[in-house]
Amino acid sequence: MSVYLDHAATTPMVDVAVSAMTTQLVHLGNPSSLHTPGRASRKAIEQARESLALEIGCAPSEIIFTASGTEANNTALKGLYWKGKSTGRNVVVISSIEHHAILDPAEWLSDHEGAEVISIGVTKDGVLDISQLTQLLTHRGDEIAVISVMHSNNETGVLQSISEVVALASLHSIPVHCDGVQSFKKVPLSFSELGLTALSLSAHKIGGPLGVGILVLKRGYEIPALLHGGGQEREIRSGTLNAPAIVGFAAAASSQYPSTKIQPLRDELIAGILKVVPDAYINGGGDRLPGIVNATFPGTESDTLLLLLDAQGIAASTGSACSAGVQRPSHVLLAMGHTDKSARSSLRFSLGATSTREEIDTVISVLPGVIERARAANLR
Numbered sequence: 423m424s425v426y427l428d429h430a431a432t433t434p435m436v437d438v439a440v441s442a443m444t445t446q447l448v449h450l451g452n453p454s455s456l457h458t459p460g461r462a463s464r465k466a467i468e469q470a471r472e473s474l475a476l477e478i479g480c481a482p483s484e485i486i487f488t489a490s491g492t493e494a495n496n497t498a499l500k501g502l503y504w505k506g507k508s509t510g511r512n513v514v515v516i517s518s519i520e521h522h523a524i525l526d527p528a529e530w531l532s533d534h535e536g537a538e539v540i541s542i543g544v545t546k547d548g549v550l551d552i553s554q555l556t557q558l559l560t561h562r563g564d565e566i567a568v569i570s571v572m573h574s575n576n577e578t579g580v581l582q583s584i585s586e587v588v589a590l591a592s593l594h595s596i597p598v599h600c601d602g603v604q605s606f607k608k609v610p611l612s613f614s615e616l617g618l619t620a621l622s623l624s625a626h627k628i629g630g631p632l633g634v635g636i637l638v639l640k641r642g643y644e645i646p647a648l649l650h651g652g653g654q655e656r657e658i659r660s661g662t663l664n665a666p667a668i669v670g671f672a673a674a675a676s677s678q679y680p681s682t683k684i685q686p687l688r689d690e691l692i693a694g695i696l697k698v699v700p701d702a703y704i705n706g707g708g709d710r711l712p713g714i715v716n717a718t719f720p721g722t723e724s725d726t727l728l729l730l731l732d733a734q735g736i737a738a739s740t741g742s743a744c745s746a747g748v749q750r751p752s753h754v755l756l757a758m759g760h761t762d763k764s765a766r767s768s769l770r771f772s773l774g775a776t777s778t779r780e781e782i783d784t785v786i787s788v789l790p791g792v793i794e795r796a797r798a799a800n801l802r
């Protein structure tokens with residue numbers, strides 16, 4: 423039996439998205455063209471925009487389609503920084519557990535644009551240290567161009583209190599961007615209720631196609647573009663719109679995420695792990711996404727665990743970046759107080775709409791043997 427527990431990396435497309443997308447794929451017409459076929463493509467996009475806006479809690483005109491969550495994050499962080507810089511604000515504030523699609527543009531802004539980047543820490547449970555943020559704002563609030571904090575973490579699933587961040591930031595008129603890629607459709611998330619300036623989303627995490635994302639940008643809030651050309655999407659993101667992918671995104675977003683099925687499976691997985699590997703522990707506390715489990719298995723190396731699990735037909739992940747085949751310890755777990763060693767002994771299992779009890783049972787049944795072999799390999 424093959425077991426897929428890497429839904430936070432990417433999850434299968436839902437049927438309605440496949441059918442909406444394939445229907446649109448055979449439609450000719452550039453949505454920017456004025457002729458009849460072009461207008462038909464435009465109409466399909468605008469209908470998708472309206473239905474996505476309802477799901478996101480924003481106005482249709484606040485949606486800017488991008489090619490990924492990564493692009494949405496880059497456009498927001500760089501654009502909001504440049505906008506702030508033009509009024510004398512040079513500081514970028516992020517959390518220490520952001521995805522690389524925020525960490526790396528922040529580092530780029532520091533290296534190439536002279537930005538001062540300040541990273542706010544997290545507690546051992548992976549929750550943003552609000553007191554550190556409050557102190558920073560009290561002392562340097564009028565220097566900050568943008569604050570970017572993720573809605574939930576992709577490695578641990580821990581949810582952050584974005585409304586608290588927005589309330590603090592608003593005292594100093596600082597725009598807040600939120601990476602909502604892992605949260606959208608899985609937990610309540612409304613752009614207008616949170617009072618955000620910008621929000622990033624991605625279709626392939628919710629059963630839509632790869633290669634399409636959204637930057638929600640508050641009405642009347644214009645930022646410099648990264649891509650220049652035909653002037654699409656409020657001149658913030660030029661490029662011919664990908665009508666099939668956008669229509670597929672909207673179809674996926676209008677289908678229900680089965681939290682009530684996934685959360686109990688997640689809880690069974692946690693209970694099973696702790697039962698068969700008594701010294702294992704779960705990372706992350708407080709409110710969490712229904713589908714992510716991050717566990718540390720002392721005495722193992724996560725690379726070895728991944729390979730041993732893969733040999734049994736089980737796909738899991740470390741959730742952290744792998745460069746040139748060398749696994750670096752997760753910056754998220756390090757920020758939560760892990761040592762290099764314990765961070766390197768951790769795995770992420772992520773569940774999705776297609777997850778089943780049989781899959782969980784399979785993992786639990788092979789886990790003791792896998793851990794034993796991984797520990798033996800580690801001693802060699």
Ligand SMILES: Cc1ncc(COP(=O)(O)O)c(C=O)c1O
Pocket residue numbers: 430431489490491492493495521523572574575576601603604623624625634635
């Ligand atoms: C929290 C978070 N932000 C951003 C991204 C990037 O999204 P995309 O794959 O659409 O570029 C991911 C994907 O793993 C993510 O988990």
